[in-house]
Amino acid sequence: MKSFVFSFLLLLICCISTAQAQQTLTGHVFDAQTNEPLTGVNIILPGTSIGASTDKAGVFTLTTKEPADTLAISCLGYESARICCMGKNQVSIALKPRVLNLETMVITASRTAQxxxxxxxxxxxxxARQLDETKPTLLIEVLNKVPGVLMVNLGNEQHSMNIRQPMSYRGYFLYLEDGVPIRPAGLFNHNALIEVNMFGVNSIEVIKGPASSIYGSEAIGGAINFITQTPGNTPSVKAGVHGDGWGYRRVQFTASTPVNKKLGIALGGYYARQxxxxQDHSDFDKLSINARADYLLNENNxxxxxxxxxxxxxxTGGSLDSTGFYGRNYSSLHTFTYRKxxxxxxRVxxxxxxxxxNETQATAFYRKNSIAQLPNYAIKKLRTDLSRAHGEINENTFQSYGLLAQHSKTFSFLNAKLLAGLYSDFTPSAYTANYISITREPNxxxxxxxxxxxxxxxxxxQVNLVNxxxxxxxxxSPLPQMRVVTGVRYDRVDYLYDNHLPVSAFSGAPDGRNHFSFVTPKxxxxxxxxxxxxxxxxVSAGAYAPGVNELYRGVKVPTLQPARFNNYEIGGWATGLENKLKAEVSLYQMNGTQEIVSYQLPDNSTENRNSGKTLHRGLEYSFTYTPTQELTIRFGGTNALHKYLVYATTEGTDFDNHVMPNAPAWIANSEITYKPTYLPGLRLMLEWQRISRWYTDDANEYTYxxxxxxxxxxxxxxxxxxxYSIKNVELYTNITNLTNELYAHNVTRSRWGATYNPAAGRTIAMGLSYTFTGKKP
Structure with a gap:
């Protein structure tokens, strides 16, 4: 009996000693700039094999037998760090993104992080750092930093796009918000980025070239994914004001807070007015608000x-003729044109x-849009009576109900991964336009x-659109160094068309149904x-279903076929000079068939037609060099050729082997950033935008x-x-068009001559922001 009691006491003492020797350390890891939690961060106790990784909320738990004094933290895309944790049982760790980094994570290519x-x-x-440091007035100012991207400023937040295509109004570009298209296929609008709130965005990813194998129609020239802000681990608010010398004023804010251990909320928005x-007749008001809530049901949901x-x-003041443009006379002939x-x-x-x-993700989404306008481009003066003109008022509305579901599964065999997804979108849409009679001053x-x-x-x-x-x-990975990615997508796009006007030569097509289906592999x-x-x-394929307006708007309804593209691409990346230099290069050729173009008719009206064959070929490149901690030099651009291979119209005009209009051969953007260590908080950035000359007509007779x-x-x-930043306050100024150059963002030509979308002269903008960061609850 004594022996049993002695043995029991000895075992109890050993257990107590072991328990006393163990230490449990918990903590959360987050992005130092955005306060967003970081998943998959590696935490190691140096000199041991003891470690942990953060979960979906950025939280980790580490248990050691001996008291820990130092932790080593590493995460893809962030600077490694070591922190002292002696005497602590809870820590908060902020990681800084790497300035030069090839191992960043992206999610747009496969809708999952890789x-x-x-x-x-x-x-x-x-x-997020690039967006914050640019302090843009418009999204154009940040997107044009991406090699191969030219977002064209058409004034009053109107725009068009150029990614592996000419400057285009066509629906060859897909705009996404957290992987969900902001508009349904078939209802592309070249001004669609008006509908994006730049103060609800954390980062932007741009795919260049066809991404139809995972995103379907419109993901031809490129896909731009706006990734919204996620709630941070600590309460934070950033508010500011911004204005320029031309009457633009803006107030903006972002806010984020964890409500409790399971719920977090993020808000962002701004109100701007001009x-x-x-430029005459260019006043506007804009209000944008984003709200997001993340709720952790449990560690797996x-x-x-x-x-x-x-x-x-x-x-909408419209463009200028040559006299107004070269005379810097920015008055407008329009006094009542508008867009609302x-x-x-x-979405949930x-x-x-x-x-x-195994991971499953399902998103239910809803959209409601309306664009009402009295467009300046629809106003036509009467040649027989210079005191009169005619135009139109139109409105396009739609509502969408959709579902996106995806499951991903990884395998130990060849480190393989399988993605399977379904997408469904039902969108009732309506379009109306009526005639207006206009009074014009002849003089x-x-x-x-x-x-x-x-x-x-x-x-x-009305069109009921189903995709x-x-x-x-x-x-x-057949080899440790190699990764092979294959994919395929099947799309069916149906238009159920109901014409509410009597069928005649001037009222469009009879009721009917159009459907397009295609398979796009890669x-x-x-x-x-x-x-x-x-x-x-x-090697990838892309397909584009003709849009609703291309099919049904106007006095004629042309028979259009889907445009199809085959893309062939090679590229690479490298670092050098002791990791101070990063370079990326891609060489592509995209062959288009049945590409849709606007053909100008003898009466100066236009009609949509399939063009035959086109060629898009280019070299894209970017170089970032950081010789010192203070200085960063970035240079990026694209040299491209966009041409018609076969483009013969029914009127006998032949544009074969002509360069496509609005297709500059060289686009470049470079920037020097200086952050002196002798004056912390100061930041200076000098940017150069370069666009070479381009043809303004199909016949290549006129050039800008x-x-x-x-x-x-x-x-x-x-x-x-x-x-310049002092503690929580930042004061900044942006001077665009520093040397007050006279140039046009866009030039179009008709039989009546060229029209110009002018760039603003030297513009000085200033702003002030304040950031408050609280403690984790």
Missing amino acids: ARTQTPLAISSLS RNGW KLIASFTTNTLDTE VQATRA TWQKFWNTA TGRYINFINRPDSALTNY NAAYLQWEF IGLTYDLGKGAGLYAN ADRTLFNLKGVSALNLRAA
Whole structure:
């Protein structure tokens, strides 16, 4: 009995000693700039094999037998860190993103997080740091930093896009918000980025080239994914004001807070107004609000609810003729033209992490949009009576109900991964237009008032749009250094068309149904050469279903076929000079068939037609060099050729082997950033935007080739940005078009001559922001 009692006491003492020796350390890891939690961060106790990783909320738990005094933290895309944790049982760790980093994570290529170096396509990211340091007035100012991207400023937040295509109004570009298209296929609007709130965005990813194998129609020239802010681990608020010398004023804010251990909320928005600007008839008001809530049901289930609303009410002054442009006379002939935009989106996402190998994600989404306008481009003066003109008022509305579901599964065999997804979108849409009679001053040419004629309908139809799709992606590593990615998507797009006007030569098509279906495959691979270098190659297909307006709007309804594209691409990346230099290069050729173009008819009207064959070929490149901690030099650009191979019209005009209009051969953007260590908080950035000359007509008879900065033809302009931070306050100034160059963002030509969308002269903007960061509850 004594022996038993002695043994029991000895065992109890050993257990107590062991328990006393163990230490449990918990903590959370977050992005130092955005306060967003970081998943998959590695935490190691140096000199041991003891470690842990953060979960979906950025939280980790580490148990050691001996008291820990130091932790080593590492995460893909962030600077490694060591922290002292002696005597602590809870820590908070903020990681800084790497300035030069090839191992960033991207999510747009496959709708799931993966290393950039395992993605066999041209994809670029704009980080939260880049967005914050640019302090843009418009999204144009940050997107044009991406090599191969030119977002064209058409004034009053109107724009068009150029990614592996000419400057285009066509629906060859897909705009996404957290992987969900902001508009349904078939209802593309070249001004769609009006509907994005830049203060609800954390980062932007840009895929260049066809991404139809996972995103379907419109993902041809490129896909731009706006990734919204996620709630941070600590309460934070950032508010500011911004304005320029031309009457632009803006107030903005972002806010984020954890409500408790399971719920977090993020908000962002701004109100902007323009009054008495440099260009006549250009006043506007815009309000944008984003809200997001993340709720952790448990460690394996998460709900994300998101809401976005954008309202724009703007005058539209229109473009200038050559006399007004070269005379810097920015008055407008229009006194009443306008555009009113209302765009609302809501979605709920459920994420289920079944285990380390299986993940399911399902998103239900809703959209409601309206664009009402009296467009200046629809106003036509009467040749027989110079005191009269005619035009139209039109409105396009739609509502969408959709579902996106995807499951991913990883396998130990060849480190393989399978993605399977379904997409369904039902969108009732309506379009109306009616005639207006306009009074014109014969001497000045100004359009001074109008009489609405709602009884004189030009267009009145409804289209129920249905897009159903399924996709698969399979990736694996036959060699440790190689990653192979294959994918395919099937799309069917149906238009159920109901014409509310009597069928006649002037009222469009009879009721009917159009449907388009296509399969878009891809295959690509990456190869890691080691020492921060690698190669990739891909072959991909893209398809574009003709849009609703292309099919049904106007007095004629042309028979259009889907445009199809085959893309062939090779590229690579490398680091050098002791990791101070990063370079990325891609070479592509995209062959288009049945590409849709606007053909100008003898009466100066236009009609949509399939063009035959086109060629798009280019070299994209970017170089970032950080010789010292204080200095960063970035240079990126694209040299491209866009031409018609076969383009013979029914009227006998032959544009075969002509360069496509609005297709500059060289686009470049470079920037020098200086952050002196002797004056912490100061930031200076000098940016150069370069666009070479371009043809303005299909026949290649006319060119926009004005000489600008450095005596270069086309566009050459400098932008200067400066900022200084003191604790939580930041004061900044942006000077765009520093040398006050005269140049046009866009030039179009008709039989009546050229029209110009002018760039603003030297513009000085200033702003002030304040950041408050609280403690984790």
